[in-house]
Amino acid sequence: MARLNLLEETRFEKLPVTVYKNESEASREVALQIANIIREKQSENKMAVLGLATGATPVEVYANLVRMHREEGLSFQNVITFNLDEYYPMQPDARQSYVYFMDENLFNHIDIKRENIHIPDGTLKKEEIPDFCLDYENKISTVGGLDLQILGIGRTGHIGFNEPGSAPNSGTRLVTLDDLTRRDAARDFGGKENVPVKAITMGVGTIFKARKIILMAWSKKKAPIIKKTVEGEISGKVPATYLQLSENVNFVLDKDAASELTRFDTPWLVKDCNWTEKLIKKAVIWLSKEISKPILKLTDEDYNNHGMAQLVVEKGSAYDININVFNKLQHSITGWPGGKPNADDSQRPERAEPAHKRALIFSPHPDDDVISMGGTFIRLVDQGHEVHVAYQTSGNTAVWDNDVLRYVEFAIDFNKSIGQDTSKLEETYAEMREFFSDKKPNDIDLEEIRNVKAFIRKSEAYAGARYAGLKDKNIHFMALPFYETGKTVKKPITDQDVQLTVDLLQKIKPHQVFTAGDFDDPHGTHIVCFRIILEALKQVRKTEDWAQDCWLWMYRGAWNEFATHEIEMAVPLSPNEVQRKRNAIFQHQSQKDRPVFPGDDEREFWKRAEERNRETAINYHNLGLANYEAMEAFVRWKF
Template sequence: MARLNLLEETRYEKLPVTVYANPAAGAVAVAQRIAALIRSKQADGEKTVLGLATGVTPIAVYAELIRLHKEEGLSFKNVVTFNLDEYYPMQPGSVQSYVLFMNQNLFDHIDIDRDNIHIPDGTLAEDEIAAFCLNYERQIEELGGLDLQVLGIGRTGHIGFNEPGSAPNSGTRLVTLDDLTRTDAARDFGGKENVPTKAITMGVGTIFKAREIILMAWSKKKAPIIKKAVEGEISGDVPATFLQLSDNVEFILDEPAASELTRFDTPWLVKDCIWDNDLKKKAVIWLAGKVNKPILKLIDEDYNNNGMAQLATEQGPVYQINIDIFSQIQHTITGWPGGKPNADDSHRPERAQPAKKRAVIFSPHPDDDVISMGGTFIRLVDQGHDVHVAYQTSGNTAVWDDDVLRYVEFAIDFNKSINDDSTKLQGIHNDMRAFFAKKQPNQIDAPEVRAVKGFIRKSEAIAGARYAGLHDDHIHFMALPFYETGKVSKNSVSQIDVQMTVDLLQKIKPHQIFAAGDFADPHGTHIVCFNIILAALNQLKETEDWVKDCWLWMYRGAWFEFATHEIEMAVPLSPDEVLRKRYAIFKHQSQKDPAVFPGEDSREFWVRAEDRNRETAESYDQLGFAEYAAMEAFKRYFY
């Protein structure tokens, strides 16, 4: 019976999927399977032939394999590896090279024979590539084929670098990279213009011949493409869908990556549900969107025809369900994000008391505060609350080099205008120009350059916070040490980062904390900064009574908003407030036209923010609520 229930839940899924609570658990499971295969082959005196992937996804798997080698004696003497791909052209010593990646993350730490390592050669002359690729295939075949192929998946649906349009029988070859793939790699290369346009990759047909295929995906960012790969039709537009044809494939996901699969996203379509309030709210909002009706106009037929008959039967009549959910959503709307003084707060998202609250807005980068919640920021100040803003990092990697020269040249001219000696500053300027002339992509900036870039971001943040109404003594620059590496990759968080946050919170003793709750990228600055805040609060609550009355509100960044059913406080903005928010964002001139790291979205940050806030207001309007120009959304976090 349990097997039948599982088949019913997964009936939309066209290949096997296993979901783990987090990436760490999934990575350990994959590593254990690889280790078991190696040991089994060793016992039979055979070689293990592995296909390996690069990128963020497999790093934890490789770390666990290293641990198994060092602590449990797992030997790689009988292992032969073939990597999926390499950028072209690419020098093996480059920081972006997959040769360097594999050495740093696996090969340098295990006992593998170096002659057994195979990685596509990014240094070949172009007329040598075809012969190299044929030989790469031949070497795999002579070893009896791949025993196990480890895969990640790109947001285009690529496996390896088999981009949309790849043939299902394709072999190892030179390919042209999709624009989105190059955009996703831009941060590693110090800008999209530095990302190679080509790569050498194993083909779909090569991958397909492996006796076992494991595709891993972590984070919410991968959820949309995972849904297409697992539940969509087989298509060259999404190369990963070709894996549906294999009898030897399994997708290993964490919960966020699996979140858009039908059994998790809309479970009422595949099984009977336990209808707690959160699921009921999500389902009713989904139904209203599905049939294009306001909540209060939904009828029995809508429920019955869209998989929600169980809810109607168990908790109906449906009109009462509609009224209940409508009322809950209505109570999220407030023009008083700090609480409305002397009002009944039993149905308001924030407390009425104290009437004037101490609030701290944590901003991971120097512009997240105004981009993500600029309207609410201004509203809190206007309503008389004691508002502080804390910029957790300097953001100094996200400034163009020519902006540095422009600011230094301004300082030189200013010094000359007041008859001050600018000789030393001119020397620094000359050194900077010489450095920039020879600078390689993602090369660490000289200390003086990093300092000026940090000053640029700091001056912009001060201007934005002042525009929102803050005095300078309420503007805090933390420059948390984990970030200050001068590189795209950051250090691990230390107790110093946490203690700095503890000290600031102890000084302010806030009633409200606003923090970036954007967890789409588990390796991004936002989630690192959020976890630092959380660690600080958990440390403080052991000894500080005020922490019990401190509420933590999460906001989202410029790219994604909370789903409507997740929103617990929605702050409407008038057209004038939208403009004020825009002008606050405009203070961050270094992040415009374009920003150094714009992501995959070509819109400027202020446009993204306005579009997102307008879309949130429209989603409320479509559900039957008042029509606002824009809304900023928040969700409370219980620590």
């Protein structure tokens, strides 16, 4: 049965949870626990039997184990491993195989004996799989069972590839993957259509036999399923909830993955709080939504009945608290994202002076600017500010191959029409067609193909920025080197990426910088671009006086939106401005209908942007504020 001896602050949680500041700290701790088991078994002259996981979650754990092997002499001579799962069918040398993953991230860098490594075989004939799975179970039993099983968790709640509907006593077997699981793997396979439909996985019952189980999860993307698993009822719809029945499990999370647990998300329901202004705002907005009442109609009784009596006792009546929070929300709304000239700005999100600002909009991909803040972009131009846009990457991995052929065909016909020799272009075109005919998922495109894809995105970005009102001299293409790999996996940030950004900042000397603060994009490009901008701003702030007065605003919208309590500037859009924003997005024709990497959201970018902007406006209206057509939201980064 589930553990009951939980701390008071975690009384909503039905199994043990340990939360770390970030993924790196958590990974070091898990690696240390693994190393301790190995060393303990070595001291007893016994084998350590480890159940291992794949995917992004354990990568840093394995990196720490490799470091301990190299720097601390940690030996794996006495280690036997059994991996959780493997796609089916799957060749072991394919880059997407878990054999390849384990070799690249762990096995090739340590002294483990190859005969002690066990991974489900993705090359078997289908009729051979039942016997293989039975043998896999027997091998685990023969070596004495698993001392430790490492787990990640999928957004369906799967552990291993035990998808919803898996039985708690299931053994190793062939399974069908959930559509969401396949969508999450699409990036590695160059599209969901290339992801195998089936996999071989250890069963829930097999996992349960381990003497110790550690489930790890990082990032806000995993927060909803972690909440369901840790605080929800046991259900076959969320297989990970079966772990509530184990006495030997511990969840190791970073703060983002834990962010929706009650003790972090709504701590007033768990214990007495330190009522900061930020927490009061969040709690009052939560209460308003919870009982479907505008903020100014909330009563003392509402606060008392929903775990917030302490707030009223400490801060005065509901009336005073309501007015305070309502005013904060009202002051976040502005039709002047560059500041309103000659106005009292003490209660406004942006400064009044200088009246005409230099604004620099950074766009990670060539369409993030108009998708995420197109209305504000247009408003800044209309209000006379000197607006610049900088496209940080070429976006050349997100163009369909057929578009390349169409554009090159156009170039050939155009050059012929003006009497130009097209023999070289036709030769390149033939090479492209031959390459595409044999192209496999995630193959790196020819340089000429990458260039054409980049030209397509560049021409569309120019069209979008021009539609927003910019002159060509205010449009900047950075083509940051970290992105230019031709693959979905990018290179690490280098000094060159930062220096190019520093150079642009010093050239423009902006009063405002806008950057993507939406880190849920499936490429991971947004967070990398944000880190580059942040480092560049930190550098110029050390030497440039103007940089001390440069404000950094974060936008979202392409993949997610800020929670209402986080928003510090909300720019309302009229129906006409919503249409103008849509038209700007439509300039990006290669991303219309169906982008190459849509992520979870199958809606077109213009559609998801509009509906998110409308939802933000509805949220404000439901709290008792004015009823706008749509709103774009921003949060200021504090240095």
